[in-house]
Amino acid sequence: MDTVIELSNVTKTFKDFKINNVSFQIKKGFVTGFVGANGAGKSTVIKLIMNLLQPDSGEIRIFGLDYKTHEKEIKEHIAFVYDDHVFYENLTLNNMKKIIAPLYTNWDEELFKHYVIKFQLPLTKKLKTFSKGMLMKSSLAIALSHHAKLIIMDEPTAGLDPIFRREFLAILHELVEDEEKTIFFSTHITSDLEHIADYIVFLHDGKIQFVDELLTIDENFTLVKGSLDLLDRDIEKEFISLHKTELGFEGLAKDKKHIMSLFGNLAMYESASLEDIMFYTKKRSDTFATID
Numbered sequence: 001m002d003t004v005i006e007l008s009n010v011t012k013t014f015k016d017f018k019i020n021n022v023s024f025q026i027k028k029g030f031v032t033g034f035v036g037a038n039g040a041g042k043s044t045v046i047k048l049i050m051n052l053l054q055p056d057s058g059e060i061r062i063f064g065l066d067y068k069t070h071e072k073e074i075k076e077h078i079a080f081v082y083d084d085h086v087f088y089e090n091l092t093l094n095n096m097k098k099i100i101a102p103l104y105t106n107w108d109e110e111l112f113k114h115y116v117i118k119f120q121l122p123l124t125k126k127l128k129t130f131s132k133g134m135l136m137k138s139s140l141a142i143a144l145s146h147h148a149k150l151i152i153m154d155e156p157t158a159g160l161d162p163i164f165r166r167e168f169l170a171i172l173h174e175l176v177e178d179e180e181k182t183i184f185f186s187t188h189i190t191s192d193l194e195h196i197a198d199y200i201v202f203l204h205d206g207k208i209q210f211v212d213e214l215l216t217i218d219e220n221f222t223l224v225k226g227s228l229d230l231l232d233r234d235i236e237k238e239f240i241s242l243h244k245t246e247l248g249f250e251g252l253a254k255d256k257k258h259i260m261s262l263f264g265n266l267a268m269y270e271s272a273s274l275e276d277i278m279f280y281t282k283k284r285s286d287t288f289a290t291i292d
């Protein structure tokens with residue numbers, strides 16, 4: 001089974017927001033970053049994937065299975081790390097582990113001890129004395145100790161210092177080295193993804209903008225600058241977003257080769273970071289209601 005997560009035409013409607021016909025697949029053995037602006041619907045999609053919310057329509061399959069018939073089996077193989085830590089603060093990590101471990105048939109006490117030592121976590125101090133980084137490490141140690149095949153995280157690096165973020169990314173990297181584990185996580189820190197992600201799922205206003213390999217995104221998206229006389233109505237359609245001033249234009253295009261064939265060396269091209277892509281997509285949708 002090469003597809004670990006599969007969403008097909010998933011819709012979920014709240015009073016003021018809609019997850020709109022979302023479809024994507026997450027491949028086994030890779031790290032996929034889930035990006036989108038505040039309020040794009042990432043946490044909602046993650047809750048749907050975790051069966052904490054149910055779709056109004058569409059299908060969600062995890063390891064090829066449906067929650068309706070295989071919830072226990074699916075959950076057994078998922079490690080879920082939240083941004084809000086769900087630990088009881090008056091318990092120690094050891095006590096917390098004693099509550100959680102029996103929930104998993106695959107719980108591996110030796111592996112838990114390994115992560116506790118690796119992350120330098122005190123087992124007998126109350127969790128309320130832990131820093132945010134220590135809570136994240138605790139959450140991860142527990143999540144990793146039942147041999148999960150799929151690790152899902154909602155904003156795991158939010159609020160963590162750069163040193164811990166780097167350590168954390170190195171841990172994730174190690175986890176997927178054997179190509180058996182799959183990691184899917186949302187983040188606003190797109191530079192983290194540029195270090196580690198193989199694939200990117202980009203959600204904007206409840207809709208999928210694209211799902212692509214990071215490498216392909218790097219190769220295809222480009223920031224273009226040039227003088228206004230290079231533009232006409234047809235050429236403008238090539239841009240995801242275009243900003244014009246008296247001095248010239250600056251825009252984001254998603255087919256670098258094509259745009260270069262149009263402008264040649266009359267324009268300037270820069271590589272577009274994920275942050276640039278998010279920024280320009282938002283700018284466009286602020287101008288128009290939706291983007292193609």
Ligand SMILES: Nc1ncnc2c1ncn2[C@@H]1O[C@H](COP(=O)(O)OP(=O)(O)OP(=O)(O)O)[C@@H](O)[C@H]1O
Binds near residue numbers: 014016017037038039
């Ligand atoms: N249970 C709910 N009932 C009604 N509206 C909700 C509910 N959960 C989320 N929403 C709305 O759905 C929208 C998307 O929220 P969501 O938390 O999924 O976005 P997000 O991309 O994770 O945002 P952020 O990056 O800021 O965490 C928001 O407008 C939010 O108010």
